[in-house]
Amino acid sequence: MNDLKLTLRHLWRNRLFTALNILGLAIGISACWVIYRIIDHEFSYDANLPNSDRIYKVISVFSREGRESRMGGVSAPLYQGIEEELAGVQHVVPVFGQWVSSVEIKRQNQAAFIQEDPSDIVATNASYFKMLPYTWLAGNKHTALDAPESVVLTQSRAAIYFPDIQTEDMLHRTITYCGQDTVVRTVTGIVADYFTPSEFTAQEFVVLPRVAYDTYVWTNTNGSDRLYLQLQGGVDVRTKLDQINELDARHWKAFEDERKSGGNANIPPRIRSYELLPIRDVHFSTNVSDGANVSKTSKPVLYGLLGIGAFLLILACINYINMSVAQIPQRGKEIGVRKTLGGGSRQLIGQFLSETLLTALIASVMAFGLGRLAFWLLDDIIPAGVTAADNIFLFTGFMLGLVLLTTLLAGLYPSWLITKVKTVDVFKNFFASPSVHRFSLQKVLIVFQFTIALIFIICTIIVGAQLRHTMKADMGFDKDATVLVNVPWKYLSDPRYQDKQFTLLNELRNLPGVDQVAMGTAPLSSGYSSSPFGYTPQGEAPVEIISFKKTIDTAYLALYRMELLAGRNIRASDTTSEYIINETAARAFGFTTPEEALGQFIGQRGNSKYPVVGVVKDFHTQDFYTSITPTVLSTYKGDLSSFNIKLDGHDPARWQATLKRIGEKWAQFYPADTYQYRFYDEMLEAMYKQERQIGKLINLATAITILISCLGLFGLATLTAFQRTKEIGIRKVLGATVSGIVGLLSKDFVKLVLIAVVIASPMAWWAMNNWLEGFAYRIEIQWWMFAAAGLVAVVIALFTVSWQAIRAAMANPVDSLRDE
Structure with a gap:
């Protein structure tokens, strides 16, 4: 005590x-x-998933022109091929995403419940519930998906569809799914929500029907068609992967033989293979494209x-x-x-x-x-x-x-x-006694503290510069004051809304505050569509490249202020009849100048070829991690569903009023609640969310590190001032000025900070250079970034020690010398 x-x-x-x-x-x-x-x-x-060491996700790997890309989807027939032809696989679990426009549940003595655009619906088989440890509240996991039109719901989804009904009573209720086809499904099971952080987030499970797939389907890949395998104990993963790729190659070869026998010699080469990704690594597979709704981290x-x-x-x-x-x-x-x-x-x-x-x-x-x-x-x-x-x-x-x-x-x-x-x-x-060098370990620790602080300061400067470069660099198009509004896909195939977007387009152009309106795919977006395009030079071998394909209208180039290097704008047409290509595509086809590409015919495999009528200056179609790729622009009435609206950039204060008028006009053509707009520049910034989070985290760590370092420096300054009290008194008696004494006490700390700058600079350069290598378009690390960080650290150090230094310098020398 x-x-x-x-x-x-x-x-x-x-x-x-x-x-x-x-x-x-x-x-x-x-x-x-x-x-x-x-x-x-x-x-x-998925850390607690039973047998997680034997569960794998099948990943598609595409090799094009020496570059590889990965996608979490597979060819739809692959799961059937593995089930039928490969041994050693305990569970083959397809998880195919399903999209429906609405679901309808009839209720007694009430209006029917309708849920528009329900999410998290997948088609799968009984193996899904054998591999995953769901808790069943009603129904039988072994038979719940036996009937072709069964559906299993999670507890939270069932509570939305059937409120105030006991779980057991939900069985045998019916749900009507509306989409391209209308299907009535019967509830055969209710499972508890799967709360464990997981790759598996579905809320509704319907039966995946077994169908006889055409051979060409083996050459397709859909990002929403995911496939998981649980191997039997002792099975060699490498051997099983080789068997899967051999299986896929055989079916691709069957497709080639079928095409050749039909007289079609234009057969695409096999550019896809498969990998098996351990389920525990899926969450960290940031190099695999899995859609915006799949949680990933690095x-x-x-x-x-x-x-x-x-x-x-x-x-x-x-x-x-x-x-x-x-x-x-x-x-x-x-x-x-x-x-x-x-x-x-x-x-x-x-x-x-x-x-x-x-x-x-x-x-x-x-x-x-x-x-x-x-x-x-x-x-x-x-x-x-x-x-x-x-x-x-x-x-x-x-x-x-x-x-x-x-x-x-x-x-x-x-x-x-x-x-x-x-x-x-x-x-x-x-x-x-004056002993400046006593407790030298403290000085080593101060150098360590400021080395860490300087690394964070340098990283803050470089990350900020790269993000500013990313958002301010010339992207090849004008994104300012542009708003994007999409027509929901379900209305595009609804006869009641046929071609309404084109009538609305003309109405929007006449609204006050609207500068221009165009329809087409945004120039830079997280999603994309690519296809092989071929060109046959006269008397030479055919040239084929993989090119992005974007659908535009005649107002598109003017709205985004894209520069035509040669030729003219595309003409209005209900179907594709001509192309505009970018500079990179022109070079990839072998044209030495933009003018040389004009009038040449290019086209997709198996389709008609059309003339190139214009060459547009390169613009970014993906983020700054990716180089500009060949891009083909064309018009096709059926694919025009996105409004690109350029607001009057001279009066931003009136934008909200303009957006309200657009919404009112929208409600005359489509349901009012489907009017959802986003400013294009905000969408582009959202694509760099992880980088901005890293920047924010580094800024916070920098502030905390500087604060803690300053606290340590304050302690060392206090010690030094105490040790040199009598020295300072003697110097003042001999005529030393306050500024001279402050400089005397401060210079040792400045030396420590400068030593930290020398140590921290190469470490920060190495770390940031590795980070910047991920960007195809990056800033160059400049010497001034390190100088600025060093200056900031010196200023902070001087500010920290100045209070103690000035206090010691201002003290009365009589107080420190009277007991000598």
Whole structure:
């Protein structure tokens, strides 16, 4: 109890240092907790799936012109081929996405319930529920999908469709699915929601019918048709993958033979193969295209987060060490008295560790509040489903573990240092002697702290510059003041809405505040359609390239201010009759100049060829990670469903009124609730969400690192000023100025920061250069970025130490010299 009183008395007497120590440790502990929660959530995806070591997702790999791309979809018939021809596969689980325009459920004594555009509907087979550990609330998992028009619902989806009905009573109810065909399905099972973070997020499960696929379907790939395999124990994965690719190659060969026998010699080469991706790695497969609704994260980003958390905790401990060592001279007489009264090394170490433990415990309480604040501030970065604390025992255990680790890291060195203080030196006023180089380990720690801070500062500058370059660089088209509105696909095939978009198009052009309107696919988007296009030069071998294909109308080029390098704009036509290509496509076809491409005929495999009437200047069709690819522009009335609306850019204040008028006009042609617009520049920014999140995270880590580093620097400045009190007094008596003394005390810290700049610069350059390599269009790392970071660090260091330096320089020399 007496030791506790002494500990509390010491902490209260040194309130400033205690507060700074608690703040530094609380920041480090809270950062570790937040980062742990994120990483634990991300690595829990399908972590508890039974037999997860034997479950794989089949991935399509496309090789075109020396480049590879990956997609999570497969050829639809592949699952049947594996079931029928390959041994060693315990479960073949197709999961094919289904799209319907609406579902209708009739209710007694009430109007029918209609759900427009329901999501998360998949077609699968009974193996799905054998592979995944769903809890069945009603129905039988072995027979629920036997009947061709059965449907199984999750508990949350069933509650929407059948409110106020007992689970067992939901069985045998019917649901009408409206789309290209109208199908009435019977509910045969209800399963509990699958809450585990997972690749499998479907809410409705319908039967995938077995059909006899034509041979050409083997050459198709659909991103919504996913396939999972659970292999039997002991099966070699490499061998099984070779068998799958051999199976696919045989069916592709059958397609080629069928085409050749029919007199068609224009056969596409097989450019697709398959890979087996372990289910535990699917969540981290950021190189696999799986659609916007599939959750993905990057392992390097998570490891970076882990490193940030570890660094912040280490920096907080270093800060505590520096502050504690800075107080040792002031505690010299206390230490001397304890030793004189018989206090041994263990007692001194125990006393100091108890102070550290108490400080860390207080910091952990504060860390809980900071963690809550962090979850609120970082809402757009922290993944959905991650909470500050959902298990009090886990939280308590984690915090206690961090407190003990922090106590050891932060307390061992200062407590050991106290035992080395000699009693005779204490009473000789040893600590008051000018010894600039004493406790040099502190200077090493300060250099370490500022090295980490400088790495973050440099990364902040470079990431910010790249993101600004990405959004401000010339994309080859004008995106400003442009709004995109899409006609829902279900209305395009509805006879009641046939060609209404073209009438609406003319109406929109006459609205005040609307500058231009065009229809067509946006120039740059996350989705794309590509096809092989061929050209046969006179007397030479045919040339074939894979090209993006975009549908436009006659107003498209003018709205986006795209520059025609040769030829003319496309003419209005209900069907494709001519093409415009970009510069890259012209070069890929072998044309040396844009003019040379005019009048030449190109076309897709098996289709008619049409003349090139124009060559447009290159523009970006994908993000800046990807080089500009060959692109073909054409018009086709049936594919025009996206409105590109250029608002009056001279009066942004009136845009909302214009958008409201557009919505009112829209409601005259389509249901009002389908009017959903997005500014194009905001859509482009959203494509770089992960990069902006990384930038925000680095900015926050930089601010925290600088704060903790400054706390440590403050402690070292306090120690130095205390050690050199009499030196400063003598210098003032001999005529030294305040500015001269401030410069004398500050120059050592500037040296430490400059050393940190030298160490941090190559490390930051290496890390950022690797990150920038992912961009096809990137900035160059400039010398001024490192100079700016160094200048910022020096200014921060000078600002931190100036208070102590000025205070020491302004002190009356009589007070420091009167006892000599």
